[in-house]
Amino acid sequence: MPLKVWDGSAWNVMAQMKVWNGSAWVALVAGKVWNGSAWVQFHPGVQLQDYPASGGTIDLYHSSTDPGGISANALVKIELNSSGTATYSYADQTTGGVDYLSYSWRLTGANTDYYAFMDAPSGDPFYTGSSATATSLQLNTTRSWNLYAEQFGIGTTVKSNSSTLRIKNSAGTDIVTIPTVFYAEANVP
DSSP states (O other), X not given: OOOEEEOSSSEEEOOOOEEEOSSSEEEOSOEEEEXXXXXXXXXXXXOOOOBSTTSSXXXXXXXXXXXXXXXXXXXXXXEEOTTSEEEEEEEETTEEEEEEEEEESBOSSOGGGOEEEEXXXXXXXXXXXXXXXXXXXXXXXXXXXXXEEEEESSEEEEEEEEEEEEEEXXXXXXXXXXXXXXXXXXXXX
16 A cells, blocks of 8 residues: 555645655655565555666667568557556567566556656657657556657658656656656668
C-alpha cells in the first residue's frame, strides 16, 4: 500500500518524503516496512527504470535498413501498462516488436493512484496514436508514446526527440521523473 496523507478532503499518495541524514533533510529514495516476512517498499510506490542501465535516462535508439531498396521503417516506444508493467521496445519492417526492457512500474497501490505525464517533446512530435503530452493521464488505462520513421525509396529518414516522463499523484505532484530520448532511423540504400 502506498503512503497516503489526508489533505483535508481526500487521501492522496505522498509524492515526496524527506528524512534527516544527520545534517540536512534529504529526499527519501525508497521507504520500506517489515510485513512479517520481508522488507517491502511502501514509498514511493512506483519506479521508472533507466535504459541502458545506469544512464540516468530512457534512451531508445533503433535503426532499420531495407537492402532490397523498397522501404524501411523503425519505431521506438515506451508503454506504461494499466496492469503495472512498463515496457521499452522497438519494431521495424522485419520484427513484430522486441522489448529492450520490461519491469513493474507500480510497486504498491492501485493504478488509479497514479498519473503519467510526458512533457511536450523537443524535436519531432510523437507518432499518431501515442498518448497525449503535457497533461496528466490516469494510469487505469495503458499509456504509450512512440516515435516512427519511414523511408520509401532510396534515402534515410530520421526522427528524434527528447522529453521527460513523470509519474504523479492525484494532486499533480511528481513522484518520480526521468528524461527520455527517442531516436528512430529508416534507411534504404
